[in-house]
Amino acid sequence: MNDLSTILSEPAARLGASTITLGHVLAVATLLFLGLFVALVIALWRSAKARAVAAAEAADHARDAEARMAGILQSQAEMQGRMGAIAEVFGARQAELTQSIGQRLDAMTGRIGQTMTEQTKSTHESLAKLQERLAVIDTAQGNIQSLAGQVVQLQAILSNKQTRGAFGQSRMEAIVADGLPHGAYEFQATLSNGSRPDCLVKMPNGAPSLAIDAKFPLEAWNAIRAADNADLQKVAAQAFRRDIEVHIRDISEKYLLQGETQDTAFMFVPSESVFAEIHENFEAVVQKAHRARVIIVSPSLLMLSIQVIQAILKDARMREQAHLIQGEVIRLMEDVQRVDERVRKLQGHFGQSAKDIEDILVSTSKVTKRGQKIEALEFGEGEPDAPRGGAPAKVEAAPRAADSKTGQLRLRVVEGDD
Structure with missing residues (x-):
């Protein structure tokens, strides 16, 4: 023991008036070793903490991606159901409209035919009465x-x-x-x-x-x-x-x-x-x-002439009504044509919606594939190689700004703090 104390007290170097012994050198070396050990422990602790934070963030992003996928799939199912219901409703309405228009046209055609028949019958009756009255007038000439x-x-x-x-x-x-x-x-x-x-x-x-x-x-x-x-x-x-x-x-x-x-x-x-x-x-x-x-x-001939004029006026009014009915039928056919054009436009909108749904499905497929790639990433248990400069590097997961719509993740390497 005395020999160790003697060795440690022996001068190792001189610095001006001060003498540096082996004990001083050993104490400084011990302090340096302890400092290096503490720094290494702190670096390992920070690296483990960074890996844990990165893993937690990756898990959170994966859960968000799965939740978004589930929401998109649910929205897709609801949209398909609504599109099917809308297609059924419009199909039923179109069939009802077509049937109603057909019934109205049939009824209108029947009424026009009935009216024309009645007018023809009335005209024939008026002519028959006119002939009878002419015969009466001829008979009355003898009286x-x-x-x-x-x-x-x-x-x-x-x-x-x-x-x-x-x-x-x-x-x-x-x-x-x-x-x-x-x-x-x-x-x-x-x-x-x-x-x-x-x-x-x-x-x-x-x-x-x-x-x-x-x-x-x-x-x-x-x-x-x-x-x-x-x-x-x-x-x-x-x-x-x-x-x-x-x-x-x-x-x-x-x-x-x-x-x-x-x-x-x-x-x-x-x-x-x-x-x-x-x-x-x-x-x-x-x-x-x-x-x-x-x-x-004479009074009889004037009465007969007035009746003939009355028949002419009635025939003119009937022709006017026929023109009005024909005009209404033409306007009705124009309305039917506009309905057909609007239904065709609606069919085009349905086709565009189907194309949009296909595009959404393509995007969801890409999101699924990228999520699978992220899920397949493995973070090693060993320490990553420290960059030059002494401080170890840590891996941090951050969402890529350009791919925010698809939720794609990217890895970037940042230098660890001391």
Whole structure:
């Protein structure tokens, strides 16, 4: 022991006035060894801690990737279910719409056919009734002579000119008002030349109106009935013929306007007996009236003419309704075409959605493969080689910023702290 103390106290070197012994050197060496040992222990502890932190972070990222994968798969399943439900709903709605449109078109076609059939039947019935009435008129011609006795009673009414005009006007207005709808005629209308016919019947399709005159001259007719001998009857007949011709000329000049009225006009005779007398004994007057495009009509013929005009107006209204129905059908077909175009656009959207789902599946497949690669990484139990400079290196896992969508991880090597 004394020998060891002597050895340690022996001088090993001198530094100025100070002497360094072996004991001093050994103490310094011991302190240096202890410092190096402590530093090595601290470095090993930090390296183990860094590996544990890296492993924990890798496990957390793996769990996040698995959770995202599960969420994506669940969303994909839900989206497929919803797409299937939407496709079924739209298929059912399209089938219902097609069926409804077909039913409506069938019903509309049936109604149009039924209406046309009814109108045709009504027209045939009206023509049959017209023929029957013509037959009745022909039969009534034989009974006209028996009505001559009633002319005496009519003379009392027609003796006054104003009363005569009011009588003819009222009879004509009653016949027209009973046969035509309101708005299809106009009494005492003023023409462009300032003349005022007793009635204007408005024709359909923008055709010119039909003028009717009810101011028939009956003074000469009354003179014929009042004549006692053949000479007076001859003079009265000439005056009657002259008055009718003047009246026919006035009607032709005043009421026949190009583009405003029809090419013909009616001269209304308020008595069937007067009408028969004119056609029986004044044939030249009737022919002159035809040449002047003036038709002499009795109450029965005026009623018949009004019924024919009524049938024409009804046929025009039916054609207007047919055009309206045809227009509605055309607009309905346009709506069906727009529905078909929108369904096709919706089908295109479905195709685009299916493509997007396929792209999502490709991305999820890539995420799965990259997760498997990360899971296959193994961190060794030994220490990694320390870089030059003495400090050991540690491995740290960090998410790559450019691959944040897919969750890919990358490894980077950083230098450990002292």
